[in-house]
Amino acid sequence: MVFVGFGPLAAFSQDAARLYPEDFNAYLVIGTNGRVTVFSGKIEMGQGVLTSQAQMAAEELGVDLGSIDMVLGDTDRCPWDRGTFGSLTTRMFGPALRAAAAKARVTLMSLAAQTLGVPSEKLSVKDGIVSVVGEPNRSVSYGELSKGAKIAQVVDREAVLRAASEFQVMGGSPTRLDALEKVTGASKYAADIRIPGMLYARILRPPMHGATLSRADTSGAAKLPGVTLVSRGDLVAVLHADPEGAANALALIKADWQTPGAKVDPENIFDHIVTLAAPPKVVAERGDVTASRAKAVRLFEATFRKGYVAHAPIEPHAALAEIKDGKVTIWASTQTPFPTRDRIATVLGLDSKNVRVITPFLGGGFGGKSADAQAVEAARLAQITGKPVQVAWTRNEEFFNDTFDPASVVKLTSGIDKDGQITLWDYSVYSAGERAITPCYDIPNARIRSTGGVAYGPGSTQVNLHPFAIGPWRAPGANMNIFAIESQMDMMAAAAGMDPLAFRLRNVTDARMRRVLQAVADAFGWKAAVSPSKRGFGLACSIDAGTYVATMAEVKVDPANGNVKVIRVVCAQDMGIVVNPEGARMQIEGGITMGLGYTLAEELRFLGGEILDRNFDTYDIPRFSWVPRIETVLIKNDNLAPQGGGEPPITTTGAVIANAVFDATGARMFRLPMTPNRVHHAITSLNAG
Amino acid sequence: MTFAPTLEFCIEDNVKRTIRFGLNGHPVTLDTDDDRMLLWALRTDLALTGTKYGCGEGICGACAVIVGGKSQRSCKTPLKTIEGKEVVTIEGLARNGKLHPLQQAFIDHGAFQCGYCTSGMLLSAVVFLDETPKPSRDAIVTHMEHNLCRCGAHQRIVVAIEAAARQMAGQS
Numbered sequence: 001m002v003f004v005g006f007g008p009l010a011a012f013s014q015d016a017a018r019l020y021p022e023d024f025n026a027y028l029v030i031g032t033n034g035r036v037t038v039f040s041g042k043i044e045m046g047q048g049v050l051t052s053q054a055q056m057a058a059e060e061l062g063v064d065l066g067s068i069d070m071v072l073g074d075t076d077r078c079p080w081d082r083g084t085f086g087s088l089t090t091r092m093f094g095p096a097l098r099a100a101a102a103k104a105r106v107t108l109m110s111l112a113a114q115t116l117g118v119p120s121e122k123l124s125v126k127d128g129i130v131s132v133v134g135e136p137n138r139s140v141s142y143g144e145l146s147k148g149a150k151i152a153q154v155v156d157r158e159a160v161l162r163a164a165s166e167f168q169v170m171g172g173s174p175t176r177l178d179a180l181e182k183v184t185g186a187s188k189y190a191a192d193i194r195i196p197g198m199l200y201a202r203i204l205r206p207p208m209h210g211a212t213l214s215r216a217d218t219s220g221a222a223k224l225p226g227v228t229l230v231s232r233g234d235l236v237a238v239l240h241a242d243p244e245g246a247a248n249a250l251a252l253i254k255a256d257w258q259t260p261g262a263k264v265d266p267e268n269i270f271d272h273i274v275t276l277a278a279p280p281k282v283v284a285e286r287g288d289v290t291a292s293r294a295k296a297v298r299l300f301e302a303t304f305r306k307g308y309v310a311h312a313p314i315e316p317h318a319a320l321a322e323i324k325d326g327k328v329t330i331w332a333s334t335q336t337p338f339p340t341r342d343r344i345a346t347v348l349g350l351d352s353k354n355v356r357v358i359t360p361f362l363g364g365g366f367g368g369k370s371a372d373a374q375a376v377e378a379a380r381l382a383q384i385t386g387k388p389v390q391v392a393w394t395r396n397e398e399f400f401n402d403t404f405d406p407a408s409v410v411k412l413t414s415g416i417d418k419d420g421q422i423t424l425w426d427y428s429v430y431s432a433g434e435r436a437i438t439p440c441y442d443i444p445n446a447r448i449r450s451t452g453g454v455a456y457g458p459g460s461t462q463v464n465l466h467p468f469a470i471g472p473w474r475a476p477g478a479n480m481n482i483f484a485i486e487s488q489m490d491m492m493a494a495a496a497g498m499d500p501l502a503f504r505l506r507n508v509t510d511a512r513m514r515r516v517l518q519a520v521a522d523a524f525g526w527k528a529a530v531s532p533s534k535r536g537f538g539l540a541c542s543i544d545a546g547t548y549v550a551t552m553a554e555v556k557v558d559p560a561n562g563n564v565k566v567i568r569v570v571c572a573q574d575m576g577i578v579v580n581p582e583g584a585r586m587q588i589e590g591g592i593t594m595g596l597g598y599t600l601a602e603e604l605r606f607l608g609g610e611i612l613d614r615n616f617d618t619y620d621i622p623r624f625s626w627v628p629r630i631e632t633v634l635i636k637n638d639n640l641a642p643q644g645g646g647e648p649p650i651t652t653t654g655a656v657i658a659n660a661v662f663d664a665t666g667a668r669m670f671r672l673p674m675t676p677n678r679v680h681h682a683i684t685s686l687n688a689g
Numbered sequence: 690m691t692f693a694p695t696l697e698f699c700i701e702d703n704v705k706r707t708i709r710f711g712l713n714g715h716p717v718t719l720d721t722d723d724d725r726m727l728l729w730a731l732r733t734d735l736a737l738t739g740t741k742y743g744c745g746e747g748i749c750g751a752c753a754v755i756v757g758g759k760s761q762r763s764c765k766t767p768l769k770t771i772e773g774k775e776v777v778t779i780e781g782l783a784r785n786g787k788l789h790p791l792q793q794a795f796i797d798h799g800a801f802q803c804g805y806c807t808s809g810m811l812l813s814a815v816v817f818l819d820e821t822p823k824p825s826r827d828a829i830v831t832h833m834e835h836n837l838c839r840c841g842a843h844q845r846i847v848v849a850i851e852a853a854a855r856q857m858a859g860q861s
Contacts, residue, residue: 046803046840175796182804183792185739185779189805192738244729314743314751314839315805363741363805364839395744586799586845593841616748616837624830627843 020096026079027100030146034128036068041081042089043073045362047646048583049089051176059169060101062125073337073359083336087545087644102159110155111145164577164638173582188360190333191318191392198388199239201381202250209468209609211257220252262608269407270305273431280428280449287445292424296415304484306672307603309405315363317374318392321382328355332375335365340372344379367472371403396614403471408432410484420496422507433477436544439485441507467609475647478544486540486655499528500539512548520550520572523633531663538660540652545644547575551652555660562680572633576640585632588649595653596622603673710771713781723769728752739779739808750836753809754778760816779808791853800849802840814850
């Protein structure tokens, strides 16, 4: 039995679905030449939705994929969208897009029926040409029917979506629509957009969060030729026709700051969070946790910790703002063009209809490009100077201004009976949130509590807990929750003398989870053994964004220094109907690879509001030498509508490696990242007994 | 704030020099401060935005170009050092509309996601295959270690480089 948690996602997803327009003309227009322009408020940041959305539209509309031109994230042209995050594009926007394309097809067929003088049932469509069945010469094209304009005809017939067994475009892996431009340097990102007369801005930043500016001497900067100086309260900036000119000017500003004392650091932050957090509130509850505590044969108590993690996309935040005749146009590297539009309108004192956000390709987002600060900065400076202004953060600023994955703590007490069945689960999570908080296992007595975490979309800060801004990081909170849940499962399995897979199968009746666990075991070649078996094999599973994930890993640990080398990872995933299999595999490979970062190395160094990691020399992200052989298994489940793809695969990485490390060494890791120092320490503590 | 003497020199001096170099097979002349970094001259003066800024310190490789046949980080390459040399950027990799085998291999094997690191990956790999036409997988990994990718396209990038190497060596 799976808990049904009425967390934020259920309400959120219904809300999101209600906001998509009914009129199919909002989603597509067919030119007289037959080219179909499809409009989506989602953006492309590498997750492949440019292509998968085109596939969905082509499938339902009955046109060739090559005839589709996608327009993404343009607030003037695309249907309103909350933002691209939460593994929601295929899950939530997909149905609306498919329904619109299907409705358009039914309408066009009806128009064709009138034009050709035969009933719709006698017509078929292929590649945008409607013809009479058996008489291919009697035909009319979509372009001829639409005349390149909105289709006003309303057809009172239901548009039925294609079944998976009928797919001709969905379900396949065509060459990505952005492939050619991305390998030739033609793909444009926000900082690549150029307008004559534009200025490049650099903004004076404080040395730490919480600092206030006492005095800024800009006289040196003002003397440089070609420099425009802006000084409006909190906004001190230099602008120049050349980026290095702006950088040189910035270097000449002498500023004095009042800096707050530092109270927190990477070690004391955990107690700080637990002490200051609002009391955890119950998210789900069943049975009697207190009574069952007394009856458990074996009790397990653990505390898990994870530090702050940076998003660190290779493309830093960038935006270009132009104001002409009272209308603002912003090209921005943002996951949330519509909320950005509204925020800029508010800041500039304009109506939203006079602000247009255009979203080029993003060089990565991962949840970190939804606070829009750089777009607001560019808009303000454009308004002040009257010129087009680019704000492109340096890597330094990208680290400083990040909305970090929050540091978090899990306290977990669980118990099993003599048969290895879980009888008790008492879970409290601080500051990670409720994503993936509910274990998939059958547990008769459980209490799951949570305090703090991040909101979806624009980042939330909890100023009393964290010394700088926090925000959603790929599968926000789920990485921590799964690390804790699946590590605990592994501990209980070992204590019960059971193989990790057998223990999980003993405790889960959910058929979908059993199937994905069996699939990964078959692909991995798992042979049952009690941990630690010295083989270095680990298992972890999760449910996230409607997708079931089971992952197995093999590691080698060097006991001399604690280095963890991940040799092989096999991941089985059930995501319902798969729109684009290669795309899904790429997200699995990408999620696992990115996940190695928070698992093995990534933890922000800071002192109060001072960010000590400012570039990749000290903040190590996964490199080629870290990457294991990754094999992916996509479970066939065409009875289920498409589920999330961008985030689920990253969620098991911490747990599967921790469990593999335990199997290799007998050392249980309770904290992420599992740096060589920490692993080495855990091993030597074990040996010391 | 501390302040590098080199910058101070050129700010006070504001000396423009004439720098001549080859760019994607064509001669280019720039009259500008020769302490400026090649990355910004490419992206700003020459409107070639395929070369990307990632870190400004030569760590991530997003800005990688080829100078005189060698892989270089354009964010740390002052214009004065490229006088008289041949520079190749991502825009110059395809010739007469025909993709370089590495570009084709990246497409065929899905060796990119967001595409932002891709220019640097390709140009680093081009030089590598020039030097090591039949690389082992380990050699590829070692060479590409200083190009960063956040999306996690590494596995496919390695496969694509192997495929391109085979293709260029006459097998396929």
